[in-house]
Amino acid sequence: MKKDQLLTRRRALLGCAGALGAAGTAGVFAALTGSEPELPAPVPAPGPRARRPLTSSAYRLEPLTGYGPRRVTPGRTPVRRKPLLRVSGRGRTMVLTFDDGPDPRYTPDILDTLAKHDVRAMFFVCGEMADAHRDLVSRMADEGHVVGNHTWSHPLLTRLTRSRIRSQLERTSDVIEEVYGEPPQWFRAPYGAWNRATFQIGADLGMEPLAWTVDTLDWTTPGVRSITRRVEKGAAPGVVVLSHDAGGDRSQSVRALRAYLPELLDSGYHVTVPRRQYT
Known part of the structure; x- marks a missing residue:
C-alpha cells in the first residue's frame, strides 16, 4: 500500500512538472531528490555586430562627397x-x-x-x-x-x-x-x-x-x-x-x-x- 501511495505521489509531481515547464521542473526535481539541479548558464543576448576595422587603404575608395563604396563580393x-x-x-x-x-x-x-x-x-x-x-x-x-x-x-x-x-x-x-x-x-x-x-x-x-x-x-x-x-x-x-x-x-x-x-x-x-x- 505504501508503495502504491509513493508511486501515486511521484506521478502527481511529474504531472505538475509538465505543466509548470522548465522552472517547475527544477522545483519538482528538488522535491523528489532533496537537491537543486544544475541549470545551464543563461545565454547572453546578442549585442551589436562588431564592425570590421578599416584598413589603411580604405580611405582611397571613399569619395570626397562623403559617400563610401559598399563592399562587394566578387561574383555578385x-x-x-x-x-x-x-x-x-x-x-x-x-x-x-x-x-x-x-x-x-x-x-x-x-x-x-x-x-x-x-x-x-x-x-x-x-x-x-x-x-x-x-x-x-x-x-x-x-x-x-x-x-x-x-x-x-x-x-x-x-x-x-x-x-x-x-x-x-x-x-x-x-x-x-x-x-x-x-x-x-x-x-x-x-x-x-x-x-x-x-x-x-x-x-x-x-x-x-x-x-x-x-x-x-x-x-x-x-x-x-x-x-x-x-x-x-x-x-x-x-x-x-x-x-x-x-x-x-x-x-x-x-x-x-x-x-x-x-x-x-x-x-x-x-x-x-x-x-x-x-x-
Whole structure:
C-alpha cells in the first residue's frame, strides 16, 4: 500500500512538472531528490555586430562627397548591358579619368597637378604598364586616387575569345591588387568597345564598367586650348572626363589639366572619385 501511495505521489509531481515547464521542473526535481539541479548558464543576448576595422587603404575608395563604396563580393557584381557613363554625387560633382598609363614621362606631372589642388582622380591602367612602373601605381595609392583595370595590353576585346578576355583582365587585376593593396572595383574597355562577354567577366571579377561622358580627344593631340575647351564646355554634374596619361605624346594633356582644373574648381565643381553604383 505504501508503495502504491509513493508511486501515486511521484506521478502527481511529474504531472505538475509538465505543466509548470522548465522552472517547475527544477522545483519538482528538488522535491523528489532533496537537491537543486544544475541549470545551464543563461545565454547572453546578442549585442551589436562588431564592425570590421578599416584598413589603411580604405580611405582611397571613399569619395570626397562623403559617400563610401559598399563592399562587394566578387561574383555578385551586377552584370551590365552597357557601361556606366555618369556618376552620382552631391551638387556639381565631376570625375577626371586617365587611361593607358602609367607613363613616367607624363603621369608624375599629372599627379603633381592633382596634388597641388588636393583633387582625386581615376587612373585606368594597362597591366603591362603598371607592372613596369609599380612605383607610380604605389604613388596613386598613397595620394588617394582610384586605380581601375584597362586590360593588360590594350587590345580590342570584341575580337578576343572569352578566355583571352579573362586573361587580359585577370592579369591586370592581379598586378593592381599586389601593388595598390586591393583589387580594382572598376574597369574600362579599350576603345570603348564592350560586349556581353566583357561585361560578364568583369562582373565575375567584382568590377563595374565605367565609360565616359566627355571625351577630350587628347589622343589626337588637338592642342592644349582645344582639350581645355572640351572639358570646360562639357562640364556638368555627374560628368566623367576621359583623358590619357600614356599611349603617345601626352604633353598637351598635362598642360591642359593645369589650365582647366583650377577653372573647374573656381566654378564650384567638386572633382572627386565615384562611389560604386548598384542600379
